[in-house]
Amino acid sequence: MPREPLSVVVTTFDNAATIGGCLASVAFADDIVVLDSGSTDGTREIAARHGARVHVQPFAGYSAQKQAAIDLARHRWVLLLDSDEAIPAMAAERIRAALDTPQAAGYMLLRREWVFWRWQPERARLNHYVRLFDHTRARMSGHQVHESVVVDGPVQRLDAVIDHHGERDIEGRVDKANRYSSLQVRDRHTRTPRFLRTRMVFYPAVAFARYYFWRGHWRGGWAGFVAARVHAFYAFLKYAKLYELRRSGGQRDSGTVETERGDE
Structure with a gap:
């Protein structure tokens, strides 16, 4: 049985410093969607060079903007990323393996944080978020901040770690x-x-x-x-x-x- 095709979805606004690394890390995806809210720093041009389908709409709030981006995905399975995140090679392999025969409606991924001038220590607890999901069975929570993906169905934790570059100072x-x-x-x-x-x-x-x-x-x-x-x-x-x-x-x-x- 063929692997489920994957759409990667990213929202952006003046993220030229990080969007290239983010999209390069998901080159394995079948579809990449970038929904931009009016960047003027070259973010959209960089995204287009990485093969993304770039759309533009005014910022509607974190949750609503992400939902709008998810709605643009061509495939049922979506990997939702922030523009300052990246998928290491090991995580990419595990995401592809999960999509060979999906056992849940959504998967939580771990996230490693860059803290000012270093990565968080290896033995510190990692946050986890639903980022890989069947978007026909999921929606954004609607919160103004700390929005999350709400899944209608079983959710499992995937042993895959996202790198989050976050605030640099x-x-x-x-x-x-x-x-x-x-x-x-x-x-x-x-x-x-x-x-x-x-x-x-x-x-x-x-x-x-x-x-x-x-x-x-x-x-x-x-x-x-x-x-x-x-x-x-x-x-x-x-x-x-x-x-x-x-x-x-x-x-x-x-x-x-x-x-x-x-x-x-």
């Missing part, structure tokens, strides 16, 4: 924390959690401990420590902005957020 990671915390306020403003002041005081410490100790980033030296501190700051911002919104009676906008980004 502390400034970029702090900017992302600020941007994402504002988007989370938009998701949560109708269901504000209780005890916001208590959460502001204590939850950042919990978030730091979870990231630094439980997930093992203490093994990453100062890069892991700085990343954990920024993660704790992000946890603080989420609740501080919700508290601000509640104090204003919910009348204020949660912030003007530039979200025309192709990466996560």
Whole structure:
């Protein structure tokens, strides 16, 4: 029985620095779709040189933009990537093997993070996300941020690791924390959690401990420590902005957020 054909789907916005490596790593795919939201840095030209079908539409939000890109796929099976991710050779082999005889409606892939100036330590916990799926049985969750693929059917974990190059410096990671915390306020403003002041005081410490100790980033030296501190700051911002919104009676906008980004 022939292998199921694969469409790779990527959303972009001014990602010329990373899109070439991303698309080169998925040259094994049968179809590559890039949905761009108005790049001016050559992203679309680079994508076209790698054989991608390039489409353009205004940015509609992370979840909606990705869903629009998925809808452009020619094949049932989709591999959804961010523009700053890449598929190593071993992961490519395992993805192809899974598509020989798919045993699930979706597969979770692990993701290795570049943390400022080094890869996360080998023994640190890897995040995992549904990225390979039958798109006729899946959809994006609809969240403003931290959107995910929701699958109607069984999901299995695939022993395949994505490389995520992410933010290259502390400034970029702090900017992302600020941007994402504002988007989370938009998701949560109708269901504000209780005890916001208590959460502001204590939850950042919990978030730091979870990231630094439980997930093992203490093994990453100062890069892991700085990343954990920024993660704790992000946890603080989420609740501080919700508290601000509640104090204003919910009348204020949660912030003007530039979200025309192709990466996560």
